[in-house]
Amino acid sequence: MIILYIIIGILALIVLTALFSRKSHYVKRDIIIQTPRQKVFDYIKFIQNQETFNTNAMEDSGRKKEFKGTDGTVGYVYTWSGNKDAGKGEKEIMAIEEGKTVEMEIRFTKPMKAVARIIMETTSMSNGQTFLSWSNAGTLPVPVNLFIPNMEKHVAKDMDKSLLILKGLLEA
Secondary structure, three states: OHHHHHHHHHHHHHHHHHHHOOOEEEEEEEEEEOOOHHHHHHHHOOHHHHHHOOOOOOOOOOOEEEEEOOOOOOOOEEEEEOOOOOOEEEEEEEEEEOOOEEEEEEEEEEOOOEEEEEEEEEEEOHHHOEEEEEEEEEEOOOOHHHHHHHHHHHHHHHHHHHHHHHHHHHHO
């Protein structure tokens, strides 16, 4: 009986901790690319181009993919279903400020349901350079929200790798 009370106490502690922990996550990364802003923007606004630099998109090259609409325009939806690393979900272009910002929503259905807002923004710099920022923000339900600090570290690491790949592609 004591073991049962200990288990109930541990579960109650976990739930209470989750209830009072933050539920939103936010990661923002940036990079300077030695390429003019318009060229960078014209590349990143196409979701299918993200297959060439986004490490998450590269996790399962054999995943099933579907596309709805015209890539690079508001309303375009890319749907995938893959292995346990790639999961299942969709990404939709929600807004475009031509030459500057692409805003997308990513909706995961596996391994768990989650929604995040992704914004990629380009800014012109001197000498034909581009400052590119990439943010990912959303919320997670209780008790999954307990994993937000670890998730943010993982997402930041993946975004840093992806930005370096993108830089290499666009500067080549």
